[in-house]
Amino acid sequence: MKDSVYKSYEELPLFLNAKTVARVLGISPSSSYELMHQRDFPTLKIGNRIVVPKERFVQWVEQNTSGGNDECSDS
Template identity: 75%
Template sequence: MKESAYKNYDELPLFLNAATVAKVLGISPSSGYELMHESDFPVLKIGNRMVVPKEKFVEWVLRHIQGGAD
């Protein structure tokens, strides 16, 4: 597993793209992109662009740490 480039949530940008999601989670860019297509992942679509609001990403991570998807 790759090491995250970010040390805490405060360092994250307001909106995360697939590459940033991948860096934070320590996964490949293609896995980050695939994750953004999952039905329970909090993606905001702006035209053809997909981004994840920082707060929703943090909530998603915490929800999955606490026992899996709802």
């Protein structure tokens, strides 16, 4: 797994695109696109673009991990 380039949620932009989601989670861009098309992933479609609101992304991470905190994973 790739390392996240972000060290805290405060560093994230207000809306995340697929490239940013990939960087935060330490996954490939193609895996990020797959994730963003899953039914339970919190996306917002604006025209042809799909983005993820920062607040909803943080909630999703905390709901899908055990013991989520305010720091992005280093592993």
